[in-house]
Amino acid sequence: MKKYFFNTLMVASLFMGLTSCDKTEGPIYNEEGDKISFLSTATSLVMKDGFVNVPVGRTETAESNSFNATLTAAGAGYLNVFKLAGPITFAAGEGKSYAKISYGDFSKIDPSALAITTIPNNDITVGLAFPLTLTIANEDVSYGNKKKIDVLASNVLTFESLGNAKLDSRGGWEGAIVNVEVQKAKGANVYKIKSPFGANSITFMVKSDGKTLLFPNQVITNDDTYGPVSMVNVKGTIEGKVITLAVGGYTVSAGSFGSGTEVLTLP
Numbered sequence: 001m002k003k004y005f006f007n008t009l010m011v012a013s014l015f016m017g018l019t020s021c022d023k024t025e026g027p028i029y030n031e032e033g034d035k036i037s038f039l040s041t042a043t044s045l046v047m048k049d050g051f052v053n054v055p056v057g058r059t060e061t062a063e064s065n066s067f068n069a070t071l072t073a074a075g076a077g078y079l080n081v082f083k084l085a086g087p088i089t090f091a092a093g094e095g096k097s098y099a100k101i102s103y104g105d106f107s108k109i110d111p112s113a114l115a116i117t118t119i120p121n122n123d124i125t126v127g128l129a130f131p132l133t134l135t136i137a138n139e140d141v142s143y144g145n146k147k148k149i150d151v152l153a154s155n156v157l158t159f160e161s162l163g164n165a166k167l168d169s170r171g172g173w174e175g176a177i178v179n180v181e182v183q184k185a186k187g188a189n190v191y192k193i194k195s196p197f198g199a200n201s202i203t204f205m206v207k208s209d210g211k212t213l214l215f216p217n218q219v220i221t222n223d224d225t226y227g228p229v230s231m232v233n234v235k236g237t238i239e240g241k242v243i244t245l246a247v248g249g250y251t252v253s254a255g256s257f258g259s260g261t262e263v264l265t266l267p
Contacts, residue, residue, distance in 0.1 A: 034060035036067050036088065036136060037144030039096075047155040053098040054134055054151055056088050059142045064092045069099050070135045077109040077208065082132055082153070099134055101153070106130065107188045110208050114190070114216055115154075122195050126203045128188060129154040157185035159192050163267035167196055172260035173220065173231070173250055182266060193264065197221040202231070204245075206238055213238065215245065226252035241266040 036058045045052050058065070066087040073079055085100040111128035118124055132151045141147040162182045169178055174197055181194040189206040196202060199221040205214040213236030219228045233248025245262040 034058055034063070034065050035142030036140055037142040038134070038136070038146040038149040040149065041146055042150040042152075044152040044154060047103060047153050050102055051085065052082075052101040052103065052132075052151065052153045054101065054149060055096060056099055057096050057142075057144070058090055058094075061090070061093050061095045065090050067140050068137060070137075071101060072133045072135065073131065075109060075112065075130065078130065078132065080104075081106050081109050082130065101132065101134075101151070103153070105187070108208055110214070111205075112152075114203065114205050114214050116203060116216060116218065118200065122200050124192070124201050124203060125156055126159075126185065126190060126192065127154055127156045128190070128205075157188055157190055159183040159185050162191075165265055165267050167193070168263040168265075169196075169260075172245075172247060172262040173197055173229075173257075180264070182264070191266075204234075204236060204243075211237060211239075213243070213245075220250075223252060226254050228252065229257070 036056050039055050039057055043054070045054065066089045068087050069084065071079065071082065071084050073082065082101055082103050085102040088097055088099045090097045106128065109130070112131050113129045115127045115129060116124050130153045132153055134149050134151060136147045138147070160183060162184050165180055165182045167174075167178050167180045169176060178196065180196045183192040183194065184190070185192075190203060191206070192201055192203045194201050197220050200219050202218050202220060206212075207214055213234075215234040215236045217230055217232040217234075220231045221229050223229050230251050231247050232251050235246045235248070237244050243264045243266065245264070247260045247262060249256040249259055251257070
């Protein structure tokens, strides 16, 4: 039976690479002096091998040169994790280079979204997204005048099994204690419960305060009469290894089956 998933926090750009603007190879404009400009005002880029690489073009290519940019972010603690790896450098003959943003342990900060996509066998892929901004100094920006770019740095998480656990759903959807497999993402405090109710896997993140959860609305199963059942408006907390999910509602298109509580004890 097919299962469908709708996530209001879905970040469609999570799995995008560089935009078509990144294909520019030569100088971006012929003008006096060597100046630089971003190739677009917004882009979505994948976090890979410790860096996010933002393309930059320049006006002269005869000599090598380097330029500075400023990194800013609205998210709490983002600039403790994301940093410019140095100036933007161009070798002689190069019309395009990259502003390289390095990143460290992003489990210490909260992403702007937890994005989820269903895949075969009731499983899901999960990723995080972090908004950043790069700005070129006024004296260095070219006539292209794209001095600022909004960057959505994103990734796809890799999970590994933590083992089997008990999900106490006596006050929740199942009405019983069920055996579940729990997985944890590498490098992030994101967890996945594999098919807890015989259908879709579900996921959540322990936020940087170490106490509360980010739990997007998620489809958990399919009712034979009413269709997909979603777990919505969930407020979660963690104490030690015990995770408590206060579920605002188990909803279908026709309405709600009511609220409930799911209690998971991590292995």
